[in-house]
Amino acid sequence: EIVMTQSPATLSVSPGERATLSCRASQSVSSNLAWYQQKPGQAPRLLIYGASTRATGIPARFSGSGSGTEFTLTISSLQSEDFAVYYCQQYNNWPRLTFGGGTKVEIK
Amino acid sequence: EVQLVESGGGLVQPGGSLRLSCAASGFTFSSYEMNWVRQAPGKGLEWVSYISSSGSTIYYADSVKGRFTISRDNAKNSLYLQMNSLRAEDTAVYYCARDPRCDYWGQGTLVTVSS
Numbered sequence: 001e002i003v004m005t006q007s008p009a010t011l012s013v014s015p016g017e018r019a020t021l022s023c024r025a026s027q028s029v030s031s032n033l034a035w036y037q038q039k040p041g042q043a044p045r046l047l048i049y050g051a052s053t054r055a056t057g058i059p060a061r062f063s064g065s066g067s068g069t070e071f072t073l074t075i076s077s078l079q080s081e082d083f084a085v086y087y088c089q090q091y092n093n094w095p096r097l098t099f100g101g102g103t104k105v106e107i108k
Numbered sequence: 109e110v111q112l113v114e115s116g117g118g119l120v121q122p123g124g125s126l127r128l129s130c131a132a133s134g135f136t137f138s139s140y141e142m143n144w145v146r147q148a149p150g151k152g153l154e155w156v157s158y159i160s161s162s163g164s165t166i167y168y169a170d171s172v173k174g175r176f177t178i179s180r181d182n183a184k185n186s187l188y189l190q191m192n193s194l195r196a197e198d199t200a201v202y203y204c205a206r207d208p209r210c211d212y213w214g215q216g217t218l219v220t221v222s223s
Contacts, residue, residue, distance in 0.1 A: 034210065036210070043214060043215055044203075044210070044213055046209065046210060046212075049209045049211070055211065087153055093210040095158030095167045096158075096167065096169075097155040097208065099155070101154050
């Protein structure tokens with residue numbers, strides 16, 4: 001099983017600031033990595049797939065980078081609606097998908 | 109508009125059974141692989157099961173293998189998860205999600221296993 005590790009567990013950021021979230025895979029997943037945003041009481045929403053491609057309707061302030069085992073999600077200027085939990089997921093080993101433990105982005 | 113709507117959750121005793129459904133609309137359901145993903149209260153996301161577009165290929169997480177059965181009815185645009193021998197640790201919100209990238213998710217249905 002490919003283990004996905006996210007850091008930090010919690011990130012405190014002021015509105016308007018930049019947020020950088022990390023995700024590491026226990027073995028290479030090539031670029032088969034997705035990022036999701038989840039708000040309380042809601043289903044996850046796909047933000048990024050293919051490590052760096054924004055999903056339909058996702059604002060340009062969200063960007064993804066990396067390949068192999070190291071990945072980053074950057075939110076360039078945090079808006080109030082961006083405070084949420086973010087998960088990475090590998091689908092290189094599909095259909096056995098694995099998710100990271102999540103990073104909570106909270107207001108500083 | 110792509111929509112996935114789960115139903116069938118509820119309170120069940122340990123050892124009991126439930127059948128979850130996921131009704132799909134807004135896309136050609138028969139062309140897409142589907143997944144069930146669950147989230148225990150206050151926890152992260154866990155992949156549960158996968159089914160190919162035709163239903164001919166199926167996979168399960170080790171935690172549910174032998175107890176859960178995934179199926180689909182492409183004529184009814186529906187996905188199912190039959191859950192037997194339920195345990196307390198199966199308590200979670202269950203989501204259906206489209207495609208290996210999980211590009212669309214339903215709103216989830218809560219399954220609570222408790223006596």
